[in-house]
Amino acid sequence: MTVASQGVSSARYSAQIRSHALQTRIMDLILEQGLDVGDSLPTESELSAVLGVGRNTVRESLKVLQALGVIEIRHGFGTFVAPNNFSALTEGLVFRGRLSLRHQGEEAMELVDVRQALESGLIGRAIDLVTAEQLGDLRAVMEAMDKAAAAGEPFAELDAEFHRRLYAPLNNELLMNLMDVFWKVYRQIHQALGAGPVNLGEQARIHWEIYEAVADKDKTLAAERLQRHFDGIRQKLKDVAAR
Amino acid sequence: MTVASQGVSSARYSAQIRSHALQTRIMDLILEQGLDVGDSLPTESELSAVLGVGRNTVRESLKVLQALGVIEIRHGFGTFVAPNNFSALTEGLVFRGRLSLRHQGEEAMELVDVRQALESGLIGRAIDLVTAEQLGDLRAVMEAMDKAAAAGEPFAELDAEFHRRLYAPLNNELLMNLMDVFWKVYRQIHQALGAGPVNLGEQARIHWEIYEAVADKDKTLAAERLQRHFDGIRQKLKDVAAR
DNA sequence: TAACGGAGATGGGACGTCCTTTGTCCTATT
DNA sequence: AATAGGACAAAGGACGTCCCATCTCCGTTA
Numbered sequence: 001m002t003v004a005s006q007g008v009s010s011a012r013y014s015a016q017i018r019s020h021a022l023q024t025r026i027m028d029l030i031l032e033q034g035l036d037v038g039d040s041l042p043t044e045s046e047l048s049a050v051l052g053v054g055r056n057t058v059r060e061s062l063k064v065l066q067a068l069g070v071i072e073i074r075h076g077f078g079t080f081v082a083p084n085n086f087s088a089l090t091e092g093l094v095f096r097g098r099l100s101l102r103h104q105g106e107e108a109m110e111l112v113d114v115r116q117a118l119e120s121g122l123i124g125r126a127i128d129l130v131t132a133e134q135l136g137d138l139r140a141v142m143e144a145m146d147k148a149a150a151a152g153e154p155f156a157e158l159d160a161e162f163h164r165r166l167y168a169p170l171n172n173e174l175l176m177n178l179m180d181v182f183w184k185v186y187r188q189i190h191q192a193l194g195a196g197p198v199n200l201g202e203q204a205r206i207h208w209e210i211y212e213a214v215a216d217k218d219k220t221l222a223a224e225r226l227q228r229h230f231d232g233i234r235q236k237l238k239d240v241a242a243r
Numbered sequence: 244m245t246v247a248s249q250g251v252s253s254a255r256y257s258a259q260i261r262s263h264a265l266q267t268r269i270m271d272l273i274l275e276q277g278l279d280v281g282d283s284l285p286t287e288s289e290l291s292a293v294l295g296v297g298r299n300t301v302r303e304s305l306k307v308l309q310a311l312g313v314i315e316i317r318h319g320f321g322t323f324v325a326p327n328n329f330s331a332l333t334e335g336l337v338f339r340g341r342l343s344l345r346h347q348g349e350e351a352m353e354l355v356d357v358r359q360a361l362e363s364g365l366i367g368r369a370i371d372l373v374t375a376e377q378l379g380d381l382r383a384v385m386e387a388m389d390k391a392a393a394a395g396e397p398f399a400e401l402d403a404e405f406h407r408r409l410y411a412p413l414n415n416e417l418l419m420n421l422m423d424v425f426w427k428v429y430r431q432i433h434q435a436l437g438a439g440p441v442n443l444g445e446q447a448r449i450h451w452e453i454y455e456a457v458a459d460k461d462k463t464l465a466a467e468r469l470q471r472h473f474d475g476i477r478q479k480l481k482d483v484a485a486r
Numbered sequence: 487t488a489a490c491g492g493a494g495a496t497g498g499g500a501c502g503t504c505c506t507t508t509g510t511c512c513t514a515t516t
Numbered sequence: 517a518a519t520a521g522g523a524c525a526a527a528g529g530a531c532g533t534c535c536c537a538t539c540t541c542c543g544t545t546a
Binding site: 487488489490491492493494495496497498499500501502503504505506507508509510511512513514515516 | 517518519520521522523524525526527528529530531532533534535536537538539540541542543544545546
Binding site: 006013014016019020023024027030031037044056059060061063064066067068069070073077081088091092095096098099101102106107110111114116117118121139156170172173174178199226 | 263266271279303304308309310311317318334336343345349356359360361363364413417421
């Protein structure tokens with residue numbers, strides 16, 4: 001544990017506790033009133049009155065809750081309970097990643113480790129649950145990837161889509177969000193590092209191999225190929241960071 | 244899909260883009276100036292001047308960045324680049340979890356799935372890397388757990404500590420943070436659900452079995468026992484949610 | 487019937503003011 | 517000389533107020 005990691009939660013920062021309390025009160029208010037995703041919160045002025053604090057203070061808390069993906073603020077219309085949304089988490093992680101590039105990109109590597117564990121750990125169950133239709137979707141992505149590769153176009157988005165669809169059978173929204181976050185963060189760190197030239201054809205081939213293993217319902221093989229896929233990514237990161 | 248669920252990411256919300264841009268500018272400013280963890284940012288007034296926006300606006304962005312774990316604000320002292328810290332993420336997830344209790348606690352289940360994949364997926368490498376000292380630490384936790392179980396005291400904290408130490412050998416701070424978050428969220432959801440009576444002795448036994456497998460460096464067995472541990476948790480959740 | 491536009495509501499933002507907290511430094515006391 | 521305590525300055529915290537920007541809704545008009 002680092003020196004400072006005891007920081008934020010420490011009782012020392014009473015101000016943080018107070019503003020944190022306000023956020024909690026707002027969340028509790030949502031829950032108490034039985035609001036659900038899509039329902040609207042009271043206006044800022046109303047909240048300011050109900051909670052007994054100034055409107056600016058309310059606004060600060062609302063902004064934080066929005067950043068945490070709890071609510072959605074729409075200018076001129078109102079504030080609403082947000083659907084699941086982790087995009088905020090992305091920002092923080094990307095920042096962390098960029099900050100860590102000064103220290104040999106540890107964070108990026110850690111991120112790949114976590115992704116690897118998640119994906120190769122879950123592929124088995126995904127194979128158990130995948131339907132023919134979902135497999136078809138996956139294949140469609142691969143064909144698009146081939147097309148992009150043949151045209152010499154990068155296919156970062158298709159890559160992400162492939163991994164996303166791979167785990168769609170699990171029907172786990174939290175996982176989807178997390179994987180999205182990891183993917184975006186990885187992407188941005190990769191770009192910031194200055195990605196070297198990529199071999200599109202080989203990229204596509206690796207994904208095809210994973211697809212084949214999944215289509216054959218061969219869990220061990222799929223897990224192994226995913227593992228290797230990530231080993232490759234890790235190696236590439238190491239190469240870039242070494243410069 | 245609800246009315247609002249197409250919301251946040253849409254280009255439609257220019258206001259969100261603007262405030263998001265401000266956050267990004269602050270983060271960029273940190274990176275450009277070469278600030279590292281612990282360094283202090285300009286004061287709110289200075290930022291307000293440099294960025295050409297009002298102090299309240301700056302404050303809103305700073306609060307968000309604090310919530311994202313990017314910076315740490317200390318009343319009367321200044322604003323600093325924060326060490327890694329995910330505690331903020333916890334809040335959002337706990338809220339999600341509580342919100343979802345109305346829908347048979349799906350989120351809690353998803354959370355367990357992700358934890359399971361992460362932990363059983365990473366235990367192998369943890370076993371590869373674990374040192375004798377770390378193994379000793381792990382054992383110490385187990386002995387404390389035994390003592391608590393014998394005394395009839397719940398040992399949620401020791402349980403968390405066990406899982407934390409299990410993966411300490413990986414030296415992956417991101418993973419540690421994530422696991423901490425998952426743990427806290429799970430804990431809170433569990434409490435909110437109204438935890439049933441727990442069999443302390445059996446809890447301890449299960450953890451001992453995992454420990455033994457790790458001590459024997461038996462990766463397969465450890466992964467399997469972890470898997471079963473989580474299956475048990477999942478079953479318990481299902482029971483509680485069924486009421 | 488469809489397109490346009492205004493009204494009203496709601497969030498966005500900027501100042502200015504005063505309070506609270508924190509760290510520092512200086513002084514007085516022992 | 518060492519220490520305790522108070523004064524001071526700097527920084528963030530909270531509010532109130534005023535005006536702007538944007539959205540939705542609904543009525544008007546072509």
